[in-house]
Amino acid sequence: MAGPFHMRVIDIIRQIPEGRVITYGLVALHAGNGRAARQVGRILATCSGKENLPWHRVVNRAGRISVPEAESYLAQRNLLHREGVAFDPDDKIDLAAHLWQPE
DNA sequence: CTCGTGACTCCCG
DNA sequence: TCGGGAGCCACGA
Numbered sequence: 001m002a003g004p005f006h007m008r009v010i011d012i013i014r015q016i017p018e019g020r021v022i023t024y025g026l027v028a029l030h031a032g033n034g035r036a037a038r039q040v041g042r043i044l045a046t047c048s049g050k051e052n053l054p055w056h057r058v059v060n061r062a063g064r065i066s067v068p069e070a071e072s073y074l075a076q077r078n079l080l081h082r083e084g085v086a087f088d089p090d091d092k093i094d095l096a097a098h099l100w101q102p103e
Numbered sequence: 104c105t106c107g108t109g110a111c112t113c114c115c116g
Numbered sequence: 117t118c119g120g121g122a123g124c125c126a127c128g129a
């Protein structure tokens with residue numbers, strides 16, 4: 001059910017603190033393959049419901065939500081907003097203020 | 104083994 | 117600032 005990359009991605013996402021976010025590319029980088037950003041999204045698309053994962057704390061490099069499905073998109077924005085993550089008028093997050101990275 | 108599939112990024116114009 | 121095109125690659129079928 002899960003390769004090593006897959007496990008590390010899950011592991012990293014699980015550590016994202018409340019009110020903070022990380023990008024797909026950085027998750028991929030810390031998981032061992034900086035060029036596998038797309039796979040991170042693909043993994044979440046498959047496993048977001050499981051594991052109690054804070055999947056909503058993962059956004060794209062532009063500081064925007066990448067979820068295609070409208071319902072999930074709004075859910076993600078709500079969850080983040082509830083945690084204190086601010087969105088500008090264009091639904092963009094200030095990464096400089098909220099970005100988190102593993103130690 | 105090969106192939107299709109992207110919740111991505113980077114690079115240009 | 118924005119959109120299209122190309123590169124990338126883990127994973128499942």
